[in-house]
Amino acid sequence: MDEKQIREALQTVLHPKLKKSLIDTGMIRNISIDDNAVKLTLALKSDRSPLKEILIHEIEKVVGELPEISSVQIEFTTLNREEIGRLFPKPPLKGIEKVKHFLAVASGKGGVGKTTIAVNVALALVKQGYKVGLLDADVYGPSVPVMLDISEALYQDDNMIMPKEKYGLQIMSLGMTVEQNEAFIWRGPLVSKVIHQLLDQVQWGELDYLVIDLPPGTGDPSITIAQAIPHCSILMITTPQEIALADVRRAIGLFNKLGQPIVGLVENMSYFLCSNCTEPIEIFGHGGGVRLSQETGLPLLGTIPIDLELRQSGDDGVPIMVSATNSLAGLVFQTIAQKISDAMQ
Ligand SMILES: Nc1ncnc2c1ncn2[C@@H]1O[C@H](COP(=O)(O)OP(=O)(O)O)[C@@H](O)[C@H]1O
Ligand SMILES: [Mg+2]
Known part of the structure; x- marks a missing residue:
């Protein structure tokens, strides 16, 4: 298993609101694999995002199903202002x-x-x-x-x-x-x-x-x-x-x-x-x-x-x-x- 395969697997996890894969939105970062244990960072709009639980569940499921993977550890960070503006453009006033x-x-x-x-x-x-x-x-x-x-x-x-x-x-x-x-x-x-x-x-x-x-x-x-x-x-x-x-x-x-x-x-x-x-x-x-x-x-x-x-x-x-x-x-x-x-x- 390498990072590329993990990325490919995660292509199937979509952001429910954006209808785009978490990989394509840049919300998944820092994927590392150590002895079949996967670590990655998930970047969300806020710490208290209501989507957090759903996304954790999806990521764990998809990555956990890959052969040889023993565990998935997810860390969190928040998107910066520029990323939020780009991913979630506001309707014109x-x-x-x-x-x-x-x-x-x-x-x-x-x-x-x-x-x-x-x-x-x-x-x-x-x-x-x-x-x-x-x-x-x-x-x-x-x-x-x-x-x-x-x-x-x-x-x-x-x-x-x-x-x-x-x-x-x-x-x-x-x-x-x-x-x-x-x-x-x-x-x-x-x-x-x-x-x-x-x-x-x-x-x-x-x-x-x-x-x-x-x-x-x-x-x-x-x-x-x-x-x-x-x-x-x-x-x-x-x-x-x-x-x-x-x-x-x-x-x-x-x-x-x-x-x-x-x-x-x-x-x-x-x-x-x-x-x-x-x-x-x-x-x-x-x-x-x-x-x-x-x-x-x-x-x-x-x-x-x-x-x-x-x-x-x-x-x-x-x-x-x-x-x-x-x-x-x-x-x-x-x-x-x-x-x-x-x-x-
Ligand atoms: N160049 C000036 N000469 C005399 N009085 C001024 C001048 N500029 C502002 N003032 C007076 O100072 C007070 C504060 O000004 P204001 O425009 O309300 O400031 P701010 O909006 O920054 O709080 C007002 O009474 C205003 O008329
Ligand atoms: Mg004033």
Whole structure:
């Protein structure tokens, strides 16, 4: 008996769901024979796969029936993410079928201006003539409804949820489905499910860009989006402080690991230009964005000053790209959007 004969015998053991042999799927590994005792590894989707017992039984039966074989020992391992994606491709998500480009706005931590930038960059893309949607995927603190002053609840049509249109944007936020002040406490699997629904069951329609406001950090939502939309580009927001960079580096590391393209960096709250000063005041330090750009090779697409009008516009629910399109901050958003659309053609 040699490995080849064992492989041939195992060709007959099919994966019940995939209807393919375990050998052809690559789920059987490391076959070894020592003194008529066979050892092999079975790779499954998860440790608790309900198919485990059935497959053990089948493998033991087929290999055990071969002449001279005295025993079969099976070890387990789990398939990696790439293998799972290849063997078990997910059906396309209905709601986003007609979306051309995806841009997720991410940050290392909260309060760095992620939502402000997601909203205004989305509006700057509208100004360029694109059809744009904005998905508030910050399930822990959806603030898009406040920044765009949307209080209406959503309605359903044909079992699909219709996004709300405002300022030429198609908008969807969990903040539009529940009381705005209600606290959100989501557990991992639930977060994944909700984000899937926001992509699958919302009628996004034909869009050039779907801008996604991610929650801060590297938690479940970022991973869910990466798995659901592998070609989603990331726009990474940072602030100038060295201390903030550690979190941003970690987030960049995660997106790199997931194979997610990062379109560039934006540094927010870069400096303060007071009306009586001649020099900009660098409240949060200096050069974080530039340093990170040099270190990672990612382009720095823009630096946004600390701007009272920008803060006010967020609180008032009228974004600066609507109220003061050609203000300093407005022009920076337009430049960032231009660079993004150039890069994502
Ligand atoms: N460049 C800026 N200048 C002034 N205020 C800003 C600036 N960027 C963001 N803010 C304000 O900071 C707060 C946090 O911004 P937000 O966009 O909600 O951050 P995040 O989504 O990362 O938590 C908001 O009140 C927002 O208006
Ligand atoms: Mg936010």
